[in-house]
Amino acid sequence: MQQEVERGHWQPDVRLGRRTLRECCDAYLEENPRVGERWAETCRRNMRLHLGDLLDRPIATITPPMIRAWHAKALRGSGGRTAISQSYRFIRAVLTVAVQDGAIVRNPCQIPGAGAQKSPERSIATPAQVAQLIEATTPRFRAAVALAAWCGLRRGDICALRTSDVDLELRRVTVRRNFVELLEAARKFEKDPKSEAGKRTVAIPPHIIPLLEEHAREYAGPTYFVADSRGNQSRGNTIYQAFVRARKTVGLTLAFHDLRHTGQSLAAATGASLVDLKKRLGHSSTAAAQRYMHAVEGRDAQIADALSKLAEGGDASKLPKSF
Numbered sequence: 001m002q003q004e005v006e007r008g009h010w011q012p013d014v015r016l017g018r019r020t021l022r023e024c025c026d027a028y029l030e031e032n033p034r035v036g037e038r039w040a041e042t043c044r045r046n047m048r049l050h051l052g053d054l055l056d057r058p059i060a061t062i063t064p065p066m067i068r069a070w071h072a073k074a075l076r077g078s079g080g081r082t083a084i085s086q087s088y089r090f091i092r093a094v095l096t097v098a099v100q101d102g103a104i105v106r107n108p109c110q111i112p113g114a115g116a117q118k119s120p121e122r123s124i125a126t127p128a129q130v131a132q133l134i135e136a137t138t139p140r141f142r143a144a145v146a147l148a149a150w151c152g153l154r155r156g157d158i159c160a161l162r163t164s165d166v167d168l169e170l171r172r173v174t175v176r177r178n179f180v181e182l183l184e185a186a187r188k189f190e191k192d193p194k195s196e197a198g199k200r201t202v203a204i205p206p207h208i209i210p211l212l213e214e215h216a217r218e219y220a221g222p223t224y225f226v227a228d229s230r231g232n233q234s235r236g237n238t239i240y241q242a243f244v245r246a247r248k249t250v251g252l253t254l255a256f257h258d259l260r261h262t263g264q265s266l267a268a269a270t271g272a273s274l275v276d277l278k279k280r281l282g283h284s285s286t287a288a289a290q291r292y293m294h295a296v297e298g299r300d301a302q303i304a305d306a307l308s309k310l311a312e313g314g315d316a317s318k319l320p321k322s323f
Contacts, residue, residue, distance in 0.1 A: 016103035017060030046087040064108045089115040127311040136246035143215035148259035152281040161225045171204045203304035270306030
């Protein structure tokens with residue numbers, strides 16, 4: 001198409017080019033089936049907080065210098081770099097669609113690296129610290145901390161976990177659903193994991209079976225394994241606040257998601273391969289997960305046994321930091 005433009009054989013659709021960036025953003029969020037509700041909420045929040053200078057401009061009038069000026073101003077403002085990076089990636093995606101629709105000739109988002117989001121360095125707890133955290137956690141939510149640290153479950157996985165999904169006799173937990181809470185819409189719902197890899201059965205390390213058995217007797221609900229005092233589904237924030245109190249008691253600065261990272265690192269310390277880790281944590285694309293499934297079916301229980309042996313030693317000082 002670029003050659004056609006240069007030869008004067010093609011012109012953008014003037015009518016489509018008159019649409020404002022706001023209109024295009026709204027259409028993108030409504031029409032793109034790959035946009036999840038949580039990401040849509042994040043995009044709308046970023047539109048409100050960080051994109052005000054651009055939203056009401058017709059897209060045909062938005063130029064690369066305008067984008068650079070907006071980006072520089074946004075970075076000088078009070079918004080965090082993550083939010084600015086998200087905002088840039090969002091409008092770049094929206095304007096890419098505008099190019100495909102013939103509304104504009106070229107995407108004005110041309111800042112190298114502006115959409116890159118640097119992942120924070122994740123903390124790793126030692127087995128002894130995990131044990132301290134579990135002990136310091138409100139008894140009703142100790143199982144949640146144990147499942148995050150030793151089985152690599154996400155908070156949303158834990159909230160959606162059915163009592164029937166936890167088989168303590170066979171020492172395995174099955175993740176089928178994910179619990180989502182929208183921050184601004186005051187709405188919560190369950191959905192399928194992002195990919196087929198997210199639906200997985202994880203072997204439970206033997207050393208936490210007694211804790212989970214006690215939880216099953218005392219705290220599990222008829223439907224949800226990690227339930228509130230009335231037997232209803234626990235909210236993610238309730239689990240998080242229980243974790244924060246325990247973290248403060250123990251004197252650690254871990255985020256809850258660092259428990260999952262800890263589980264990945266501890267599993268790696270047992271000699272688990274990257275293939276094993278991806279299956280255990282549901283951390284791959286659908287296609288990749290299908291290739292991995294048959295390769296590690298018999299290895300997961302071995303990994304779980306090795307995790308318990310590692311816990312008995314209480315030391316994970318030589319763990320790798322990332323994979």
